[in-house]
Amino acid sequence: MSALNKNLIVLATLSCILVLVNTQSVHRRFEYKYSFKPPYLAQKDGSVPFWEYGGNAIASGESVRLAPSMRSQKGAIWAKNPLTFDWWEVDIMFKVTGRGRIGADGLAFWYTTQRGDYTGEVFGSSDRWNGLAIIFDSFDNDNKHNNPYIMAVLNDGTKVFDHKSDGSQQLLSGCLRDFRNKPFPPRARVEYYLNTLTVYFHNGMTNNEADYELCFRAENVVLPRGGYFGLSAATGGLADDHDVIHLLTTSLHTTQQQGGQQISADEQQKLDREYQEYQQKLEQQKDQYRKDHPDEMKDKDGEFDDWFESDGQREFRQIWQGVMTLQDSLREVNKKVDEVIGKQTNSLSLLSAVYSHTQGQPIAPAQPGQPPAQMPALPIGRHDWDGLVANNQLMINTIAELKGFIIEIARKSDALIAASGAGAGAAGAGAINPQFLAEMRDSIHQLKTTVAGVAQRMSNVPQVVQQPLSSCPDISCVSLTGLLVVVAAQLTLMFFYAVYKERKEAQAKKFF
Template sequence: MSSNSLKLLLCTVLCLLVRSNSQTVHKRFEYKYSFKPPYLAQKDGSVPFWEYGGNAIASGESVRLAPSLRSQKGAIWTRTPISFDWWEVDIMFKVTGRGRIGADGLAFWYTSARGEYNGDVFGSSDRWNGLGVIFDSFDNDNKHNNPYVMAVLNDGTKNFDHKSDGATQLLSGCLRDFRNKPFPTRARIEYYLNTLTVHFHNGLTNNEADYELCFRAENVALPRGGYFGLSAATGGLADDHDVIHLLTSSLHSTQQTGGQQISTADQQKLSQEYQEYQKKLEQQKEEYRKEHPDEVRDKEGEFDDWFESDGQRELRQIFQGLGQIQDVMRDLHKKVDEVIGKQSNSLSLLSAVYSQAQGVQPAQPGQPPVQMPALPISRQDWDAMTTNQQIVINTIAELKGFIIEVSRKSDAVLASAGGAAGAGGLSPQVVGELRDGISQLKQSVGGVSQRLSAQAPAAAPVCPSVSCVSGTTLLVAAAGQLLLMFLYSVYKERKEAQAKKFF
């Protein structure tokens, strides 16, 4: 009985999950709460269904909320509140300035009442009731965490903390740079089933699908029937804050009936409004063509796509160079991985050779296996051996230089000995030079011997099982041989000089 009830419970849960997953979200574009180019602003400068004020300027291509001047504030708000509960807003904007640091930023608002056009919080009113998604570009708290994207909720009783950049008041946020990008940056703000989701487009590419998740917050309660708004402000530093478009879509599930069905009268009314708007737009186009016949002849710049400006060419070359650098770095990473793999194999082979040199025999049947050392030659030992080899090479080069110097001095001594043959022997000056050269040779050989003896313990672990002559003994023997050869040559030259004297 218990197993049947458990199966029934599992089936019920699966049915609920399938039913919840089958609920698709339908979007409907809301033109009364949107604006976009071209002809964003009408001939009289107004934006349909929106009101703007402060220092905001509306044109046919964008709405400049705050220009790049000090202490500028501006905002734009919808004229009517929204009539749907869930929504998605797509904002395309550009924040550009000549300074390395910008200020202050812009904000998207959803509030129960429209805010001011020159308020204290990024151009809007403080103590708002609703949501504010703020794109803050100035670092007030000097923590080097700006530009920053954050969501702040307020119930109408709190003042925004500018000194800490709202760090103690934000709902969530992410560190994203949106200033001086080659393409417009975008933000997609979605509020559905009390879940707030913000996606961000960094503006480095022109691909509209390059969104990344900024943050997601659940259990977010917003007031119904609020207003949409955008605002921006500048301070001692200034940027141009341009909003290119704001597109609003209402979200509806398949189970929602309210607001989903439209009556025939409403459909006719909406179609009539749309046709009137299209007629008005065509009429304005005709008037513009009559007033500007020269621009009409250009056919609205049909050849603009065939050419590129210097700035576009420079940006294209920069992007191509960055792509090539990324390819080269990817190849370098692959090669480094291959080198590390080969080095690991070499170290394993050296460890096996070392184990065989130590006399480690394979385990006989019935005996416990002998544990092989994991890595007898460590990376430090390998580096020490390489350093010792380099020291030996340098020492040999120094010895070669000493030998060449001794040979040169011996030639000079022989030449002087031949010139002094008539005098009956070597002069005291030549003997003194010979004595100094021999003493310098002894000092050099002694210094090299001390250096090699100091480095000998570091190189000892490399070959502990091989008994060989030390470097010091070898160098002393070589120095003795060179000294004997030098003395013998001097003695021979002296004998020959005496023999010539007798003749």
């Protein structure tokens, strides 16, 4: 029983220690001396505060281009000061863009005991490094189709990086993620806390800063203290633009550390003095830029309002994009439904017209014990039916034109009769207005021309249906052309009769 009690006491003690360690709060502090970000990332002279860059790297006010999209380019940027804290978190925003389907070679984040070269052999930095490298490899050297790839490689200063196998035998851990040519800059968050290395990755498909996913986590990782941060990139036969937009460093401290390693009061005053000088220098450069570019600068309060959006604006923009997408989808669905309804209506009208012109008798109901009557065969084909529809449409249009012309003739005849009556009363009983005769002659000629045109169009219509749908067995059929000619002749006679009657009435009134 005594041995069991001792084991229980040991287990309880270990449990308490684990709970105490896990419940320790983490204090975070932004480290400006190990960070850079836009705007004003680089000074007027091209330098980056607290950092040094070289090789083919170019620093601007918005980003640091480590390697441009040209062949065999290498560049790097390194922090001037070593780290003074044990645990840290680094947030890197970068862009790797190129016109090719694949790119090369990639970029790397470094934590090493010594600053590396600016034109080294391993992604722009030195080989045989002592520390950690987070490599964003975009070229598939081993032809295993496993790139772009993110991997962590540890080195004690004696190992040579194996480029042919993409370091597959040397990596600590990694994940397959595509970071080239994204609509938004991808981001990587590297956290080293209590000997645990964790890498999160933002794929750049959205502008939401919280869209991180776990790439890998490795425990029992021991890194040397007092190392340097660095970033490097390189191109080969293929080339991409390798841009780093910001690198933000945060120191992590446990409760027992009390803010990390303690520094003396003189060192603290020195750091504060350097920070104040840097702030004054930055403000002077801002004021000078405002004086030199008065039209491009906004007021001081809203100087950087356009750089960021609030949570409400981002949520409203996402909702608006979703609504617009739904509206486009509904519009497409509505269009497709209208097409289907139109096709169904057309098909039903064609079937109704065809069965209404069939030569057989109506379909009789099926007798008991007999199969249902079959639908009669179509009397004409598809081509004949299209021709018949076109012929009917031409007849409808022609009749509409003739109707409008007859209405116009009736209106003109009324006006001419009124004008001729007034002229006859002024000129005498036997006088005839010449204008009235000319207009009447033109109207008759136009009527003849219209009737002839109608007859010509009707005669040119092709005979689509070879066999008529119905015949006239007992009476002789009259053609449409003859019918139109008879109607036109009757209208002409009625017109002349009306004119003659009006003239007689006018003469009789004048005589009395």
